Amino acid sequence: MSASYPELTDRGCWPRQSFIADGEIIAVGRSGRPDFGLLQGRMKLTKPADVRKARAATPVRLMVFDLLSDDGEDLRNKPLRERRARLERLSWPPGCPVQLSEVLDHDVGHIIESAKEMGLEGIMAKRVDSRYVSGQRSRLWLKLKFERTQEVVVGGWRPGKGGRQNSVGSLLVGIPNGSKLQYVGRVGSGFSDRELKELRQRMDAMARKTSPFREVPAADASDAHWVSPGLVGEVTFGEWTDAGKLRHPVWRGWRLDKNPQEVVRESE
Numbered sequence: 001m002s003a004s005y006p007e008l009t010d011r012g013c014w015p016r017q018s019f020i021a022d023g024e025i026i027a028v029g030r031s032g033r034p035d036f037g038l039l040q041g042r043m044k045l046t047k048p049a050d051v052r053k054a055r056a057a058t059p060v061r062l063m064v065f066d067l068l069s070d071d072g073e074d075l076r077n078k079p080l081r082e083r084r085a086r087l088e089r090l091s092w093p094p095g096c097p098v099q100l101s102e103v104l105d106h107d108v109g110h111i112i113e114s115a116k117e118m119g120l121e122g123i124m125a126k127r128v129d130s131r132y133v134s135g136q137r138s139r140l141w142l143k144l145k146f147e148r149t150q151e152v153v154v155g156g157w158r159p160g161k162g163g164r165q166n167s168v169g170s171l172l173v174g175i176p177n178g179s180k181l182q183y184v185g186r187v188g189s190g191f192s193d194r195e196l197k198e199l200r201q202r203m204d205a206m207a208r209k210t211s212p213f214r215e216v217p218a219a220d221a222s223d224a225h226w227v228s229p230g231l232v233g234e235v236t237f238g239e240w241t242d243a244g245k246l247r248h249p250v251w252r253g254w255r256l257d258k259n260p261q262e263v264v265r266e267s268e
Contacts, residue, residue, distance in 0.1 A: 003046045007055060008062050013096035017071045021087065022132075023064035023101075033119055036234075040195070040253045061097040068132055076132040083132065112144060122146050137264075150246065151234050153260045155181045155212040156226045157203050160188075168199045171251070172216065172224055173233070175265050180214040184244065187235050190251030203227050232258040 002009050005025060027042065029035035041058055045051045067087035068076055075083050088100065104111050108125060115123050122145035130140035152173035160169030170188030174181030191199065206227040216224065235249040 004042060004044070004051060005060060006051060007060065007097050010096065013093055013098050015090040015092065017090075018069075019067065019071065019090065020069035021064050022066040022068060023062050025060050025062050027058050027060050031119065034121075036121075036253055037192075040192075043254060043256050044198075059097065061099060063099060063101045065101040066132060068134075076134065079129045079131065080126055081128040108144075112146075116146055120146070121149075147236055148239070148266075149234055149236050149252065150175075150184075150249075150266050151232055151255055151258060151263045152184060152187075152246075153181055153229045153263055154227060154231045154233060155183075155229045156216075156224045157199075158186065158220070158224050164196065166200070167196050168203060171199075171233070172213070172220060173235070173246075173249075174213050174229070175263055176229075176260055177214060181212050181229055182244070183213045183216045183220075185246040185249055186220055187246075187249040187251050190235070195251075202231075206230065229260055232256075232260055232263055 008025070025039065026034040027039040029038050038058055039060065042054050042060060045054055064087065066080075067083045067090075068074070070086055070090075075086065084103065092098065092100065108123075111123055122143060125142045125144055127140040130138065153176060154171050155174050156172035157168045158170050158172065159165065160167050168191075170186040172183065172186050174183045176182070203225065208226050208228050211221070211224075211226050212229040232255040234252040234255050235246065236252055237246040237250070238248040241247050
């Protein structure tokens, strides 16, 4: 993480005392909005020369939104309003790629309407009396999305055709269900040229002989290559079919911050 984002390692950009905070790294596109696809170009880089080039082309910033520990004191059982107040009292040096996320205490309908007009993907709603729950989801924090997204685990791929015959045509994806993956479909659109180039190498490195899925339709499995289910990605999609498959999924990017065990089917 530090090698990929050296601009966030400057000690002068952080409060002096020991603390643990939660936040999200974002890349801002030309529209002035966070661009998840743009961030993909920074995620996997570790070679100094590659990082320097990408840093110049795609600057990032860290949006900090919660405080878990302050000078050794565990704050996770404190209400959000108190954690946030203490987060804001920390001394955050100006002119750095680190900033606090904005908190809006207004009518949720008006916030959603404004966010849609701005072209944002959604908002995060949190109860002000909620505690911080590590490693699991809480009903006191709700993601209100304007488009449907789903985290998926990659379990295989199918060869492409035409201009993509030597590359990956589509990824076979699923959601963990016990020791296997529940197959939810294949996704073949949304990849950049660079992602397609890297994808085949990554898939070959993770190859295995047997399917990690419980069951895959014969048409999808006929020419499939199986891989170890260790990588998580995210797709947008139209809806869930009656058969439990993703309708019209489009690749959104890798979720390197997620483990396969954390992936669950998003609520309707």
